[in-house]
Amino acid sequence: MTCQLPPPLSDDQISAAVDGTAGDDVIRHVADCPYCAARVAAARHLESMLARRLSRWDCPPPLALGEFHLNLLNKQEAQAIREHISGCLRCQAELSDLAIFLENGLRNGAKIGQLAEKRSRFARLHLPDLLMGTVQMQRPALALRGTGDEPVIVEAGGLTVFLKLEPRAGEPVLLGQLAGDGLEPWIGALVQVWQDGALRSTAEVDDLGSFRCEAIALQPFELQILAQGGATILVPEIHLAE
Amino acid sequence: MSLSSLSLEDLSRRCAEDTTRFHREQVRDTQHCFELLRRALAEGRNDAFTRVYQIYEPQVLRWVYQHARFQETGESAEYFANQALTSFYFALRGEKFARFETLPQVLTYLKMCVHSAIAQFLRKERALQLADLDPQIASVNGAGVADDLQAAELWDHICDLLPDDGDRLLARCVFVQALKPAQIARGHPDRWRTPREVSVALQRIRRHLRKDPVLRDYAGIPAADPS
Numbered sequence: 001m002t003c004q005l006p007p008p009l010s011d012d013q014i015s016a017a018v019d020g021t022a023g024d025d026v027i028r029h030v031a032d033c034p035y036c037a038a039r040v041a042a043a044r045h046l047e048s049m050l051a052r053r054l055s056r057w058d059c060p061p062p063l064a065l066g067e068f069h070l071n072l073l074n075k076q077e078a079q080a081i082r083e084h085i086s087g088c089l090r091c092q093a094e095l096s097d098l099a100i101f102l103e104n105g106l107r108n109g110a111k112i113g114q115l116a117e118k119r120s121r122f123a124r125l126h127l128p129d130l131l132m133g134t135v136q137m138q139r140p141a142l143a144l145r146g147t148g149d150e151p152v153i154v155e156a157g158g159l160t161v162f163l164k165l166e167p168r169a170g171e172p173v174l175l176g177q178l179a180g181d182g183l184e185p186w187i188g189a190l191v192q193v194w195q196d197g198a199l200r201s202t203a204e205v206d207d208l209g210s211f212r213c214e215a216i217a218l219q220p221f222e223l224q225i226l227a228q229g230g231a232t233i234l235v236p237e238i239h240l241a242e
Numbered sequence: 243m244s245l246s247s248l249s250l251e252d253l254s255r256r257c258a259e260d261t262t263r264f265h266r267e268q269v270r271d272t273q274h275c276f277e278l279l280r281r282a283l284a285e286g287r288n289d290a291f292t293r294v295y296q297i298y299e300p301q302v303l304r305w306v307y308q309h310a311r312f313q314e315t316g317e318s319a320e321y322f323a324n325q326a327l328t329s330f331y332f333a334l335r336g337e338k339f340a341r342f343e344t345l346p347q348v349l350t351y352l353k354m355c356v357h358s359a360i361a362q363f364l365r366k367e368r369a370l371q372l373a374d375l376d377p378q379i380a381s382v383n384g385a386g387v388a389d390d391l392q393a394a395e396l397w398d399h400i401c402d403l404l405p406d407d408g409d410r411l412l413a414r415c416v417f418v419q420a421l422k423p424a425q426i427a428r429g430h431p432d433r434w435r436t437p438r439e440v441s442v443a444l445q446r447i448r449r450h451l452r453k454d455p456v457l458r459d460y461a462g463i464p465a466a467d468p469s
Contacts, residue, residue, distance in 0.1 A: 011445070011448070011449040011452070012445050012449075014452075015445055015448050015449075042452075042458075042461075042463045042464075043448075043452055045461055045462075045463065046451070046452060046457060046458065046461045046463060047417075047448070047451075048372065049460070049461045050396070050400075050417045050451070050457070050461075051372050051416075051417050051420060052369065052372040053392060053393055053396055054393055054396060054397060054417045054418045055365075055368060055369050055372055055417075055418065055420060056365055056368075056369075056418065056419070057393035057394070057397065057418060058393070058394075058397075058418070059365075059418075061358075061362065062357065062358040062359075062361035062362050062365070063329060063333065063354075063355070063358040063362075065358075065361075066351075066354040066355070066357060066358050067354075069354070070350065070351065070354060072341060072351075087411065087414070088419060089415070089419055089421060089425065089426075089429040090419045090420075090421075094361050097310060097311065097357065097361070098354065098357045098361075100310070101305075101308070101309055101310070101353070101356075101357050102350065102353060102354065102357075104308060106346060106349050106350065106353065107264065107265060107267070190328055190331055190332070192324075198296070199292060199295050199296060199299070200292070201288075201289075201292055202288045202291050202292045202295065203288050204286070204288060214288075214289060215289070215292075224324075226324075226328045228332045
């Protein structure tokens with residue numbers, strides 16, 4: 001393929017087309033010449049790929065920057081961050097935001113505005129590290145009914161979570177077991193049981209992938225399992241029954 | 243009665259009362275809350291951590307609303323409160339809690355976790371936007387070890403192509419930090435005095451990178467066409 005309207009666009013004209021700052025003549029050329037349009041598309045794709053792949057790739061996580069600001073790092077860690085910050089305007093800006101934020105002290109803070117929307121602890125669902133759990137049990141009530149019964153089985157991102165209720169006077173105990181390949185990141189994860197919009201119980205996933213949540217009320221609950229690496233399993237509603 | 247002999251119920255109640263007095267700017271005792279946090283984090287008692295979460299969630303929510311960049315996220319405050327308290331839990335559990343001797347120190351760390359949750363979200367959001375700009379780029383599946391290695395190799399190759407320090411700094415500003423020419427000129431006035439100077443230097447780098455066969459192959463682009 002060759003340029004249909006020679007001479008072909010120059011490299012700088014290609015850059016302007018990618019940036020959206022090209023003049024009308026360049027825009028017309030791209031519209032009428034498949035060859036130069038392909039060159040613009042290739043340039044855009046290459047630069048998008050570089051930006052996406054390299055975005056903040058060697059920037060310390062915000063938590064590490066925060067610990068640096070609070071003087072909680074050892075000498076080597078602090079020095080590494082200091083060297084990074086000297087050349088990184090983004091990290092400098094984040095540290096500046098943090099310093100201003102902490103200057104306001106610990107008391108109160110902003111008034112909470114009207115809660116016009118339903119409270120949600122979940123980020124928008126397209127974030128890749130949020131795994132929605134799907135309950136696999138076929139019974140309509142999807143209820144946990146106590147010892148001896150089959151557990152509720154939840155599938156989430158290749159993992160299986162088995163849930164069972166252990167009845168105790170007044171306050172049943174929720175027993176859970178994670179299973180599947182890729183269990184390693186979930187060891188030590190924080191389990192949260194939410195009821196009526198409030199946190200009811202927490203637990204930690206042990207070395208065998210199991211957990212135990214005490215003091216659950218006999219009403220529907222939402223289950224979140226948060227791994228330290230950032231992934232979250234979310235099961236929005238599971239019903240309990242006596 | 244010593245702190246360690248207080249039941250969890252009593253300790254939690256006293257911490258909640260102390261916290262209320264603190265927000266009313268009344269004198270308050272910090273030892274109950276510090277002991278509750280110690281049991282929750284240093285001793286790893288999840289029943290104590292549940293109480294910590296319940297007592298401090300309202301304050302954490304207020305901090306989220308106070309953060310200058312919260313509104314940019316478009317997410318709920320409850321999401322960030324949960325992220326902050328969760329990262330607080332992971333960061334300070336076990337021996338790491340020993341770094342803190344006073345309640346204000348611990349709560350300052352918790353407030354820092356709020357900032358960290360928002361900043362981390364905005365970084366991820368930016369990465370997703372960069373992927374969305376080009377439909378040819380596969381979906382972003384979160385940064386992992388493989389991604390980091392690829393990025394390191396890619397950056398090493400770009401440094402090989404750009405031996406000049408100024409060019410490397412400019413490539414870093416544009417591709418790593420996603421800065422515009424005006425931001426770059428403001429941040430590095432010793433290198434480029436105006437956005438125009440940045441743009442001229444950038445054009446040169448872009449021409450050079452586009453022609454590189456390794457980068458073109460990496461991006462799945464056919465061999466360079468004659469211009």
